[in-house]
Amino acid sequence: MITFIPLTGFLGAGKTTTMTAAALALQAQGRKVAVITNDQGVELVDTKLVRSKLDSVAEVTGGCFCCKFEDLVEAVVALVASDGVDTVIAEAVGSCTDLQATVVRPLRQYYGDDMVVAPLTTVVDPLRHLAFARAAERGEPESDLSYLFRQQVTEADVIAVNKLDTVKPDRAEELLATLRAGNPKATVVGYSATTGDRLETLLDAWRAPAGNEDVVLDIDYDRYAAAEAQLAWMNQELDLTATGDGFDATAWARTVLRELSAWAADHAAVIGHAKITVETADGDFAKLSLTESGAEPTLDRAAGATAPAGRAVVNARVACEPGDLDAAVTRAVEAADLAASVTSSATTPVSFKPSYPRPVHRLAPTGA
Template sequence: MITFIPLTGFLGAGKTTTMTATALALQETGRKVAVITNDQGVELVDTKLVRSKLGSVAEVTGGCFCCKFEDLVEAVVALVDSDGVDVVIAEAVGSCTDLQATVVRPLRQYYGDSMVVAPLTTVVDPLRHLAFERAAQRAEPESDLSYLFRQQLTEADVIAVNKLDTIPAPRAETLLKDLAAQYPNATVVGYSATTGAGLEDLTDAWQAPATNQDVQLDIDYDRYAAAEAQLAWMNQELDLTSAVAGTGFDATAWAGTVLAGLSRWAQDDNAVIGHAKLTVELPDGDFAKLSCTQAGADPTCDRAAAAHAAAGRAVVNARVACEPEALDQAVTAAVKAADDSHQVVSSATAPVSFKPSYPRPVHRLAPAGA
C-alpha cells in the first residue's frame, strides 16, 4: 500500500524544502520515499536541487495536479514501478487551491485500494501570512491573491507553519494560536524545514485522520483564476562564459546579483514576488541555487557552487504579480547588471513568460454523502 502525502501552500512558503526534509526524515525510519515537484512552466529549478539530495524524483509540468491529474497518477505509478517506493510526497503549484475536491478525493475514490492519501497539508510562510493579515486589519478590500491564500488555509487538514526560526518566539506562539482559532478543523503545527526543528510534529500529523475530507470548499473559480493570472510565470535559460580569458567567475555571486536586482525592482514597482529561483550549473556538474520570495528581501542561497568556472548554464524561474513583458524586462536588466559586476558574458534564450490559463480540473468531487 502506497502512502501519498499532498502538500499545498502559497508560492515561497518552503514546500520544496519541507518535502525534501521530511522525505529524508522518513527514509531514516525505513520508508522508501519519492517526491514529485509541480509548476505551471517547464525546466523547474527546484527539481534539480531535490535530485541532488534524493534518489527518486519526478515532476509534473505545464499545470497544477488538478488539471494534470492523469500525469500525476502516471508519475506515482512510474516511481512505484521503477524504484519500489512506499511513500510519495507531492507539492502542488503554489497558486493552486481546491485540492480536496480535485486531487485528494479523486485519488481516494479511484485508487483507494492501492493508496492511502494522507491529510492535505498547507505550508505557510509566517511573514507572508502576516502581510496578508495586516491588509485585512486595515480593512482593505480582499485582493484576489489574499482570497487564494485564504482558500488554501480553509481546505487544509494540516496547517504547517514553516520558517519559525525567522520570527521571534512570542510572535510564533501567537501566530500558531491565532491560526488554530481561525481554522478549528485543521491541525496546526510549527516547524523549520531548514533547521529541522519541529519536523517530527509535522510527520506525526500525517498519521492522523483527515479532518476536512467531508468539507466542500465554496470557491469562486473566477476569483481563483484571476489570482493565478495575476502572477506571471517566467522561465529563461542562459549560457554564461567568463569575460576574462583564463579566469573563472563566481556562479553563486552572479546568481545572487541577479536575484537582488529583481528583488529591488519588485520593491520599487510594488510587485509581489511569489518566488524567484535561479540555478547555475557548471561543466563538472556542480551547481548553485538561490531564491527570493519577497520584494526587497535579500536572496537566500540554497546551495553554493564549490568553485569558480569559465562557463555555466543558468535557469531562471519566476512568479511575480506583474505583466509578463515587465517581468521579462526586469530579469534582462538584472542579468545585465550581474554580467557587468562579475565580468560574465551571458547569451539568453527567448524568455518563456505567460499568465496561467483558467483552471479546469479533470475531476471535482463532492464529499461522500453530499
C-alpha cells in the first residue's frame, strides 16, 4: 500500500524545502520516498534542487494536479514501478486550491485500494500570513490573491506553519493559536524546514486521521481564476559564458534577483516567488530564491569554484503583466552579465498567465 502525501500552500511558503526535508527524515526512518514537483510551466528550478538530494523525483508540468490529474497518477505509478517506493510526497502549484475536491477525494475514491492518502497539508509562510492579516485589519477589501490564500488554509487538514525561525517565538505562538482558533478541524503545527526544528510534529500529523476531509469550499472559480491571472509566470533558460577565465554563478544569480526585487518594489508588484539555478559545466550549481519585493535573495545553495560557462533557469511568478516581467528579467540579466563579466544567450521569454482552472474531477464529500 502506497502512502500519498499532498502538499499545497501559497507561492514562496517553502513547500519544496518542506517536501525535501520531510522526505529525507522519512527515509532515515526506513521509508522509500519519492517526490513530485508541479508547475504551470516547464523547466522547474525546484526539480533541479530536489534531484541533488533525492533519487526518486518526478514532475507534473503545464498545469496543477487538479487539471493534470491523470498525469499525477501516471507519475505515481511510474515511481512505484521503477523505484519501488512506498511513500510519495507531492507539492501542488502555489496558486492552486480546492484540492480536497479535485485531488484528494478522487485519489481516495478511484485508487483507494492501492494507496492511502494522507491529510491534505497547507504550508504557510508566517510573514505572508501576517501581511494578509494586517491588510484585513486595516479594512482593506480582500484581494483575489488573499482570497486564494484563505481558501488554501480553509481546506487544510494540516496547517503547517513553516519558517518559524524567521519570527520571534512569542509572535510564532500567537500565530499558531490564531490559526487553531480559526480552523478548529485542522491540525496546526509549526516548524522550520530549513533547520529541521520541530519537523517531527509535521510527520506525526501526517500519520493521524484527516480532520477536515468533509470540508466543502464555498469557492468562486471566477475569482480563483482571477487570482491566478494576476500573476505573470516566467520560466526561461539562459546559456552563460564568461568573458574571462571564469564567473561566479552564485554572484550572477544574486544580482539578477536583486535587480528584480528592486524593480518589483519600485512598481508595487507582489512577488509570489522568483528562483534561479545556475548549473556549471562540472555539474555544480547555485540556487537562490526571492519571495518578497524589495527583499534580499535567499541563498539555498552556493556553487563552488568559478566556471567558464553555465546554464541558468529562471522561474518567476510576479503580479504584473507578462510583457513587464519579460522586460524586468531581461534588464536584470543584463546587469548581472555586466557585473559578472558574462555574455548570456536566452530562450525567447515565455511569460504567460495561467488559463482558467478546469479540474478533471470535483467530488463532494461522501454522503454530502
